Amino acid sequence: MKDALQQQFVVARRNQILDAAARVFAEKGFHPTTIRDIARAAGLADGTIYNYFDNKTALLLAIFERMKEAVQQDAAVTLLTDTTDVRGFLKTYLRHPLSILKQDNFALFRIIVSEMMVNSELRTLYYQQVLEPTLSLMETRFQQWADQRLIQPTNIGLTLRVLSSLMLGLMVQHVMGDPTLEAQWETLPDFITDLLLDGVGNEPS
Amino acid sequence: MKDALQQQFVVARRNQILDAAARVFAEKGFHPTTIRDIARAAGLADGTIYNYFDNKTALLLAIFERMKEAVQQDAAVTLLTDTTDVRGFLKTYLRHPLSILKQDNFALFRIIVSEMMVNSELRTLYYQQVLEPTLSLMETRFQQWADQRLIQPTNIGLTLRVLSSLMLGLMVQHVMGDPTLEAQWETLPDFITDLLLDGVGNEPS
Amino acid sequence: MKDALQQQFVVARRNQILDAAARVFAEKGFHPTTIRDIARAAGLADGTIYNYFDNKTALLLAIFERMKEAVQQDAAVTLLTDTTDVRGFLKTYLRHPLSILKQDNFALFRIIVSEMMVNSELRTLYYQQVLEPTLSLMETRFQQWADQRLIQPTNIGLTLRVLSSLMLGLMVQHVMGDPTLEAQWETLPDFITDLLLDGVGNEPS
Amino acid sequence: MKDALQQQFVVARRNQILDAAARVFAEKGFHPTTIRDIARAAGLADGTIYNYFDNKTALLLAIFERMKEAVQQDAAVTLLTDTTDVRGFLKTYLRHPLSILKQDNFALFRIIVSEMMVNSELRTLYYQQVLEPTLSLMETRFQQWADQRLIQPTNIGLTLRVLSSLMLGLMVQHVMGDPTLEAQWETLPDFITDLLLDGVGNEPS
DNA sequence: TATGAATGAGCATTCATTCAT
DNA sequence: TATGAATGAATGCTCATTCAT
Numbered sequence: 039m040k041d042a043l044q045q046q047f048v049v050a051r052r053n054q055i056l057d058a059a060a061r062v063f064a065e066k067g068f069h070p071t072t073i074r075d076i077a078r079a080a081g082l083a084d085g086t087i088y089n090y091f092d093n094k095t096a097l098l099l100a101i102f103e104r105m106k107e108a109v110q111q112d113a114a115v116t117l118l119t120d121t122t123d124v125r126g127f128l129k130t131y132l133r134h135p136l137s138i139l140k141q142d143n144f145a146l147f148r149i150i151v152s153e154m155m156v157n158s159e160l161r162t163l164y165y166q167q168v169l170e171p172t173l174s175l176m177e178t179r180f181q182q183w184a185d186q187r188l189i190q191p192t193n194i195g196l197t198l199r200v201l202s203s204l205m206l207g208l209m210v211q212h213v214m215g216d217p218t219l220e221a222q223w224e225t226l227p228d229f230i231t232d233l234l235l236d237g238v239g240n241e242p243s
Numbered sequence: 244m245k246d247a248l249q250q251q252f253v254v255a256r257r258n259q260i261l262d263a264a265a266r267v268f269a270e271k272g273f274h275p276t277t278i279r280d281i282a283r284a285a286g287l288a289d290g291t292i293y294n295y296f297d298n299k300t301a302l303l304l305a306i307f308e309r310m311k312e313a314v315q316q317d318a319a320v321t322l323l324t325d326t327t328d329v330r331g332f333l334k335t336y337l338r339h340p341l342s343i344l345k346q347d348n349f350a351l352f353r354i355i356v357s358e359m360m361v362n363s364e365l366r367t368l369y370y371q372q373v374l375e376p377t378l379s380l381m382e383t384r385f386q387q388w389a390d391q392r393l394i395q396p397t398n399i400g401l402t403l404r405v406l407s408s409l410m411l412g413l414m415v416q417h418v419m420g421d422p423t424l425e426a427q428w429e430t431l432p433d434f435i436t437d438l439l440l441d442g443v444g445n446e447p448s
Numbered sequence: 449m450k451d452a453l454q455q456q457f458v459v460a461r462r463n464q465i466l467d468a469a470a471r472v473f474a475e476k477g478f479h480p481t482t483i484r485d486i487a488r489a490a491g492l493a494d495g496t497i498y499n500y501f502d503n504k505t506a507l508l509l510a511i512f513e514r515m516k517e518a519v520q521q522d523a524a525v526t527l528l529t530d531t532t533d534v535r536g537f538l539k540t541y542l543r544h545p546l547s548i549l550k551q552d553n554f555a556l557f558r559i560i561v562s563e564m565m566v567n568s569e570l571r572t573l574y575y576q577q578v579l580e581p582t583l584s585l586m587e588t589r590f591q592q593w594a595d596q597r598l599i600q601p602t603n604i605g606l607t608l609r610v611l612s613s614l615m616l617g618l619m620v621q622h623v624m625g626d627p628t629l630e631a632q633w634e635t636l637p638d639f640i641t642d643l644l645l646d647g648v649g650n651e652p653s
Numbered sequence: 654m655k656d657a658l659q660q661q662f663v664v665a666r667r668n669q670i671l672d673a674a675a676r677v678f679a680e681k682g683f684h685p686t687t688i689r690d691i692a693r694a695a696g697l698a699d700g701t702i703y704n705y706f707d708n709k710t711a712l713l714l715a716i717f718e719r720m721k722e723a724v725q726q727d728a729a730v731t732l733l734t735d736t737t738d739v740r741g742f743l744k745t746y747l748r749h750p751l752s753i754l755k756q757d758n759f760a761l762f763r764i765i766v767s768e769m770m771v772n773s774e775l776r777t778l779y780y781q782q783v784l785e786p787t788l789s790l791m792e793t794r795f796q797q798w799a800d801q802r803l804i805q806p807t808n809i810g811l812t813l814r815v816l817s818s819l820m821l822g823l824m825v826q827h828v829m830g831d832p833t834l835e836a837q838w839e840t841l842p843d844f845i846t847d848l849l850l851d852g853v854g855n856e857p858s
Numbered sequence: 859t860a861t862g863a864a865t866g867a868g869c870a871t872t873c874a875t876t877c878a879t
Numbered sequence: 880t881a882t883g884a885a886t887g888a889a890t891g892c893t894c895a896t897t898c899a900t
Contacts, residue, residue, distance in 0.1 A: 085860070155354070206416055207408035208405070210415060279869080291884075483890075499863065562766075562767045606837055613822035647851040687873060
């Protein structure tokens, strides 16, 4: 009983702290942000942070975790979709990763990528919990499509790496401030899907 | 006379320092690296670094500049190539950006991307001196191809953003340790070219 | 309740630090003194100093402030004195500024004057909080005396500047090591008063 | 021969350096000024300074020396004056010390006083080479006046300390920015003289 | 559990001075 | 004698983390 309430409270406090941390990280960046900044933003004392998180880095990892879960829950729905409409599926599915950059996440994403490049723990987290599961799931699906001759069966593994890299690259380039991407961000899922399926080359008739 | 020699000497010393800095940055990361680390690695005194560079960040910017110049000189040759062979051109051209990750640059690239996400000066440098010129050059070429009906004329601007994002994304995902990318890195220029031109969809006959 | 205790504690700690700082400043001078010196002298860690003062200069300002308050409280009593006895009043009143150089303040006064010459914040503090109020108070009194024909009414403003400059100059010259001043320091209030009122010229009878 | 020319050259170079140093000290203060600042201002290399002066402090001492000589040469003329006109002599003589604050010396004086408070070498220089000789000279003269009943013979030593302290104090208070002193600076020699000789007290008739 | 004072290691940067040329 | 590159000691200040209350 009491434990359950306790649990609830701990989760709430953790979220309170993470919300504050995400806000401040987004505003000032990871390294320039001090624990005190976060504590103040959360309305807590410095030391309290350490009752819930081991250190500053753990905060970033936890933020990443929350973000990941949100996106995955989002995508889970799409994955139940009808599987014969390749084009339709992709157009829907590709929306999810790109949606990360909506809201306030823009600045936060920068911080996370920045640290990911440099922090192996975060990198592994991304690789093992985001990229690999996604690739694995998609590989199955692409394989099915290939078996059904809905797509060409050439090197599906590499195709998926290209696709995932593309999504990551788009987000990175977007946060770098590319105005063209910014302007046409919403059209990208459709655009990429068509590009991926049809290419831009003109076949000799 | 004397000035020319001086100039030579200054350039040499700068390079000596940048080599050391690149080595240490690659090994320890940007923030964890101290000026003392770099000075030691260069066989110089701390203060000497500041006779050649304004501050720690200036070192990273200069390293980036050197890298950029190397790649651009590399690519310049390709750009003179025959322009009617779309597929051939792309297969050759796409090798250049990917070649950054050869040698020791692997770790260094991580550091630079990490800082680029967070340092607006570096970001602007990349955007204005690397991305924009490249996109602009390519846009002209793609437009010519479109006029010649060698490729489809649909939204060339966005197509190029997708292509450049893809290259960036591949590099980022590679340095994250993806073994599939690592293994097939050399085949990527061809693979991407074919993918871009032909797509993977199976056209109904 | 708790707040009041806290307040008390903070004041005590601040004084502990200021005492240490005053001691070390007096011994080594302002610039040669390091924060570490002060921390050691106070039995605290370096960082703790910064929990109570913004920077090294703030320490000096606070020391000055304490000194100022001590002297002003001292002088306040005298100012209530009977106002018709010009000679008596001056003889008493002039004791206060000179008393600064008693105790350990000797070396400290040097440090403060030194910085005051060079630090506009400290200079303004002295000018606005010490000199101006004093001059203003005295001007009223001198004016009353002049109205009562107790003193000659010629250029009271300048007379007071001369008097205040004299007090300052005496202290400066004293800390420079003049043995005559040192020996007759205690007689100065009387001596100056008589000099100011009577002059040293021999009137032709 | 050659030696004489050499000597000339050395003196010229030293003055060139001291001029530059005085200018920069006055502008930035003693501690904030770097040897490089001075070298640049003198149009020389850093190292060259050290061929003519031992260190930064030596520059300030030399500047002080030059200043002292200028004032003393100035005053020497007055000291030859007729000695029976007490009032006239003082009015003329007191002009000299106050004249130090004319020209650019204003800021430089601050720097020198500041260092004098803190540097015993400079302090001794002032005391032994400026104050003591002056006091000694004046003591003789005052004694003569006292013998001639031109002034009252009471404690001439202390009277002179008061007078010299007053001059010093006036200069210090002036550089602190007192506007009244600034405005009436030129009238001070006369004012002080009359004050010293006559006092401000009203004798009962 | 919350607090926030205390800690002290850590670091970029400056600058007086030296010395080989 | 002039140069100015090299030196490296020196220091104010920050901030993640601890821990007594």
